[in-house]
Amino acid sequence: MSINAPKTLFEKVWSQHLVKDETPQTPAILYIDLHLIHEVTTPQAFTLLREKKLPVRRPDLTLGTMDHSTPTTPVRSFKDLAVVGESAANQVVRMQENCKDFGLQLYGFESENRGIVHVIGPELGATQPGKTIVCGDSHTSTHGAFGALAFGIGTTEVGHVLATQCLLQRKPKTLAIEVGGTLGRGVSAKDVILAIIGQIGVDGGTGHVIEYRGAAIEAMGMDARMTVCNMSIEAGARAGMIAPDDTTFTYLKGRPRAPAGTEWNDAVVRWKALRSDPGAAYDRTISIDGTGLSPMVTFGTNPGMVIPVNDPVPDSGSDPSFRKALNYMQIAPGKPLSQCPVDVVFVGSCTNSRISDLQQAADIMRGQKVAKGVRMLVVPGSQQIKKEAEALGLDRIFVESGAEWRESGCSMCLGMNGDTVPSGQLSVSTSNRNFEGRQGIGARTILASPMTAAASAIAGKVTDPRPYLLDS
Amino acid sequence: MQAIRQLISNTVVMPATDIDTDQIIPARFLTTTSRDGLGSRLFHDWRFKTDGKPNPDFILNQPQASGCEILVAGRNFGCGSSREHAPWALLDFGLRAVISTEIADIFRSNSLKNGLLPIVVDEKTHAWLIGHPGVEIRIDVEQSTVSLPNGSSAIYPIDEFARYCLLEGVDQLGFLRKHSDAIAQFEETRPWKP
Numbered sequence: 012m013s014i015n016a017p018k019t020l021f022e023k024v025w026s027q028h029l030v031k032d033e034t035p036q037t038p039a040i041l042y043i044d045l046h047l048i049h050e051v052t053t054p055q056a057f058t059l060l061r062e063k064k065l066p067v068r069r070p071d072l073t074l075g076t077m078d079h080s081t082p083t084t085p086v087r088s089f090k091d092l093a094v095v096g097e098s099a100a101n102q103v104v105r106m107q108e109n110c111k112d113f114g115l116q117l118y119g120f121e122s123e124n125r126g127i128v129h130v131i132g133p134e135l136g137a138t139q140p141g142k143t144i145v146c147g148d149s150h151t152s153t154h155g156a157f158g159a160l161a162f163g164i165g166t167t168e169v170g171h172v173l174a175t176q177c178l179l180q181r182k183p184k185t186l187a188i189e190v191g192g193t194l195g196r197g198v199s200a201k202d203v204i205l206a207i208i209g210q211i212g213v214d215g216g217t218g219h220v221i222e223y224r225g226a227a228i229e230a231m232g233m234d235a236r237m238t239v240c241n242m243s244i245e246a247g248a249r250a251g252m253i254a255p256d257d258t259t260f261t262y263l264k265g266r267p268r269a270p271a272g273t274e275w276n277d278a279v280v281r282w283k284a285l286r287s288d289p290g291a292a293y294d295r296t297i298s299i300d301g302t303g304l305s306p307m308v309t310f311g312t313n314p315g316m317v318i319p320v321n322d323p324v325p326d327s328g329s330d331p332s333f334r335k336a337l338n339y340m341q342i343a344p345g346k347p348l349s350q351c352p353v354d355v356v357f358v359g360s361c362t363n364s365r366i367s368d369l370q371q372a373a374d375i376m377r378g379q380k381v382a383k384g385v386r387m388l389v390v391p392g393s394q395q396i397k398k399e400a401e402a403l404g405l406d407r408i409f410v411e412s413g414a415e416w417r418e419s420g421c422s423m424c425l426g427m428n429g430d431t432v433p434s435g436q437l438s439v440s441t442s443n444r445n446f447e448g449r450q451g452i453g454a455r456t457i458l459a460s461p462m463t464a465a466a467s468a469i470a471g472k473v474t475d476p477r478p479y480l481l482d483s
Numbered sequence: 484m485q486a487i488r489q490l491i492s493n494t495v496v497m498p499a500t501d502i503d504t505d506q507i508i509p510a511r512f513l514t515t516t517s518r519d520g521l522g523s524r525l526f527h528d529w530r531f532k533t534d535g536k537p538n539p540d541f542i543l544n545q546p547q548a549s550g551c552e553i554l555v556a557g558r559n560f561g562c563g564s565s566r567e568h569a570p571w572a573l574l575d576f577g578l579r580a581v582i583s584t585e586i587a588d589i590f591r592s593n594s595l596k597n598g599l600l601p602i603v604v605d606e607k608t609h610a611w612l613i614g615h616p617g618v619e620i621r622i623d624v625e626q627s628t629v630s631l632p633n634g635s636s637a638i639y640p641i642d643e644f645a646r647y648c649l650l651e652g653v654d655q656l657g658f659l660r661k662h663s664d665a666i667a668q669f670e671e672t673r674p675w676k677p
């Protein structure tokens with residue numbers, strides 16, 4: 012490609028971080044600007060560093076938190092950790108030791124900035140346009156909402172980044188997804204990304220970095236854009252990206268780790284150049300119409316098994332994997348999910364635990380009651396969001412309607428911290444994975460938006476949120 | 484990482500598509516701080532019933548699976564989370580290769596770092612393997628081929644560097660650290676600093 016050829020957003024960020032370009036024999040050496048770490052995928056990497064007597068090359072570009080195996084009931088002392096079990100408590104203690112020994116900043120229990128790793132990076136302003144960001148966590152794709160190139164890595168690679176601040180990478184392909192039109196009331200970013208995954212499949216993005224563009228994306232706030240990019244991995248993609256614009260800059264301005272003063276002005280000039288050039292070529296392009304979208308819900312055991320909330324569950328004949336999924340879910344084809352009684356509703360996770368997600372759920376819950384027999388858990392993405400929500404009185408709306416209001420963390424998204432869905436129960440969850448057993452052994456998960464989750468909590472069955480909005 | 488040049492083994496077949504990392508090793512077993520011993524948790528919730536007894540219907544609990552080092556699985560194996568515990572568990576259990584028509588990106592990358600062969604074959608070869616569970620096949624890493632007992636052999640795509648690392652048992656961290664000067668120079672000369 013010539014130097015002057017039009018470039019995509021991805022190509023711009025990629026080329027700015029090449030310590031060494033790839034050759035047929037060797038992958039590129041890609042420099043990493045921000046390394047996020049959490050307690051679950053790092054201990055073995057630190058063990059490697061200790062064995063090899065290596066320091067962390069750039070502690071200043073490394074940021075740690077504890078989110079996965081941490082309780083969402085208040086932790087006042089380390090004794091409280093016993094609630095999640097001995098090995099989880101050990102993991103948390105190890106994280107503290109590792110960060111202390113290697114001189115890394117950790118937003119631990121005492122920190123008012125603790126939260127889900129993909130929530131606090133943006134919240135602190137550490138996530139910025141044009142950065143390369145990695146974490147031993149597949150939902151690192153979230154940070155692409157700012158025009159960063161952000162992707163999940165394994166623990167061995169966590170070790171590579173700790174030791175060298177670099178990764179060996181082959182250049183991925185690019186996929187442009189154009190979302191045109193205007194989303195209707197009651198339809199949100201979650202519905203957009205679920206519809207996309209339904210269309211391209213859970214492996215539709217394999218080997219690709221997705222760039223989301225178009226009027227419906229541009230109209231979204233940062234919280235919504237993060238929801239979209241978050242689930243890129245659910246389509247198998249390496250990363251998802253959205254070009255930074257005034258919405259992005261307004262969000263970042265004044266955040267603790269964002270540039271300030273003249274550095275801010277320089278940064279904005281640099282960030283504005285990150286849009287894909289007109290005529291830039293993608294390996295693939297697809298488009299979907301945002302105007303016609305309905306609230307979406309999953310019915311199977313992967314996020315690609317998804318339908319508009321009022322549609323009947325499809326029948327895929329004798330396909331054994333499809334049969335197995337419906338069997339696990341105890342769902343019959345041919346009927347809509349709206350008759351399925353719900354046991355648990357979870358509002359939270361790095362997909363949908365930000366302030367506007369909580370706001371959307373609260374708007375539906377206001378003055379309503381969680382249906383009898385339904386347990387609803389609302390888990391803010393970070394301690395900051397918790398505080399903000401409490402200042403807005405959202406916690407009271409949830410608690411008065413009968414929901415539980417918790418400390419921040421991953422919680423019931425993956426059930427590592429003791430918050431689980433009992434076997435056989437049906438959960439409507441705003442998280443990102445409806446895999447078998449994801450929320451607990453035998454748990455049956457339906458993925459949905461915060462509005463759909465809230466409406467389902469009130470109705471006690473899977474429910475279209477739109478009628479609830481018309482009432483308000 | 485141990486070098487691997489070829490693998491001859493019988494196959495164990497799991498035809499389901501989209502087998503995700505939460506099935507390969509459920510999240511509740513990720514509280515470990517070591518990489519050892521995860522084989523006992525491999526496919527835990529498929530392998531064991533809720534009372535902890537082995538599920539006799541699950542392939543890995545059947546006698547013909549014993550000693551097999553090659554897993555043939557449906558499309559999009561390893562999708563989901565980035566947990567390297569997935570290849571660690573497969574290896575600890577005794578598996579050395581996974582064959583599918585598609586393997587998820589992060590899982591593939593994690594596998595290569597640990598000497599677990601992630602092998603993507605064409606639909607025809609895959610269909611034959613699914614239809615003939617338990618056969619002995621040969622994977623030749625140097626030639627990038629899978630040879631079937633019916634005499635046919637398929638070339639599978641693999642990145643040149645990945646193949647070199649497998650054959651030589653290359654420590655990629657060592658490779659990266661050899662470029663420390665270039666990394667330092669990049670940090671010095673880049674037009675903006677993170």
Ligand code: SF4
Nearest residue numbers: 150360361421424425
């Ligand atoms: S909220 Fe769920 S998906 Fe997000 S980082 Fe935590 S466990 Fe992973």
